[in-house]
Amino acid sequence: MKGLPPVLITAIVLVAGFVLCALQFPNIASTRVVGNLLTDNAFLGIVATGMTFVIISGGIDLSVGSVIGFTTVFVALAIERWGVPPLVAFVAILALSAAFGAAMGAVIHVLDLPPFIVTLAGMFLARGASFLLSTESVPITAPVYSTVSDFALRMPGGGRLTAIAIIMLVIVIGGALLLHLTRFGANVYALGGSRATASLMGVAVGKMTIKIYMLSSLLAGIAGIVFSFYTSAGYSLSAVGVELDSIAAVVIGGTLLTGGQGSVIGTFLGVLIQGMIQTYINFDGTLSSWWTKIATGVLLFAFIALQQGLVALARRPVAKSAGAAS
């Protein structure tokens, strides 16, 4: 039941926003638009799911955007230049990104460094490595790509639920189950609540830290593969700044940036809200795309201020009794 009130507020904002959009542009309320929204934000949903785990555990992962960029380039080069079968390339890049995440987690834990600066180094490293592989956009022409791009489930009303949207939904549901129903998920919350307490309660803090960053990078790798499906190309500058979008989605979804509280479903709603703002701006036509950034910033502020208020409310009795004791 953790983090339910903020999630409810996120859901209300999403529904209210959607109704407002639909009142102005009735066409928005169609499965076609919703299907496109899911497809366009598939990679963001996947990467934000991983970010949710990291942030609930009290950390942050700035490297995800670069990992996506590296993945697209690696996959494109592996398939097109080195003649590797696509499936082998996918397995290789997923193993590579998981190892990358595990290494960052290990550095964070063993050297006791702030995750912010370690993943910043990871961000430089992954982006630099993708530049080294190729600075040009490499188109992918493998048959599996056209098969996957063409695949879609028809929804009533003419909407298409594409393969990458389905992958995203599966990962979001899987992430939610992992976070809310397993021991691993409980440990993530424990870590975010307090590392010292979690350690005293018998959580293997080091192993958990490594696993959490491994999960985040693994999901970033999957998001990279999905992104390459989406654009049918590998480009070292793709997904620049996605780490910010995903952090914003996580925060708008009601996850506490100090850790210990949050949910994957909230993050998914946060991704949808960002997608909805983008869709509204596309429909309007006169508004420029930079309003997306401003609207996201305003929403970020609103949700963080709300969290701050909730936290202050929750802490009030504690502060009072502490004051009485001293």
Add this chain to the structure above:
Amino acid sequence: MTALLPRRGLAQILALIVILAVDRVVSPQFFDLRLQDGRLFGSLIDVLNRGTPVALLSLGMVLVIATRGIDLSVGAVMAICGAIAASLADSHGLPVVLAAALGAGLLCGLWNGFLVAVLGMQPIVATLILMVAGRGIAQLITEGRIVTFSSPDLVWLGNGSVLGLPVPVVIALGMLILTGAVVRGSALGLLIEATGGNARASELAGVGTRAMILSVYVWCGVCAALAGVIAAADIMGADANNAGLWLELDAILAVVIGGTSLFGGRFSLVLAVLGALIIQTMNTGILLSGYPPEFNLLVKAVVVLAVLLLQSPKFSGLAGIAARLRRTKA
């Protein structure tokens, strides 16, 4: 003034000398300076000139980090202030342009400081808001275009020279001296360090921690504004999308290279600026060596990791354990 040049800067100075030596190897003309039209030219001057924006940012950033904070929005603030300066440049005089741009930076800093000091938000979160929204605001000001200008006054700020030195370098030097005089000439620096070391204890001891935190963010905003104006003046235009992009990371890196801990506390202005120069010397060196500029990011990543290793509280412990293991084996 001894506080301005602490003995602990030895590692940074050595690092700079090593990188300069490497640059000299890849480019034999690296140390050549020539005077032309009353202005010095050469790779060294180029390093100073190009390092100015990050050096200015790091001046503000180091104070923020000393209070255990961080300011992710400086790149976006640069874009906003550059946009304001560029759109006013051809219709108003330099004083108005500067006042408007620096005023905007001050407001941005006030906003960040308000969120952190008054509302008690985590600095990384509070400044994330302006980092995301700021570029949108900058584009709102430029209406999505790249605003160009030809006002000679503003162009002079980016391309002029004073006593042979480029104006940006002189401005950065002036800001370093000004900031140093204010924080080290008074107890202010000590109070900032106290706030970063332990905010609660400092507050109980009578330090106005709120005012300290608020003022460092304001100063950081002003420094970012100045960097934004100089960056705009340098290219005679404001590009809301790319001005100051990722420079917040460079500024943080400069501060970290300068030996200021991200956990707050002791800080050094001079070493932070030295950190900015180290970064720029590396960048220029990579450019001169003919390697693709993409190598920059890899080199930076390695530098961050190396500095982190050296700064890590556990590193000395690990080294001790390794030594003990070796002894027991032998």
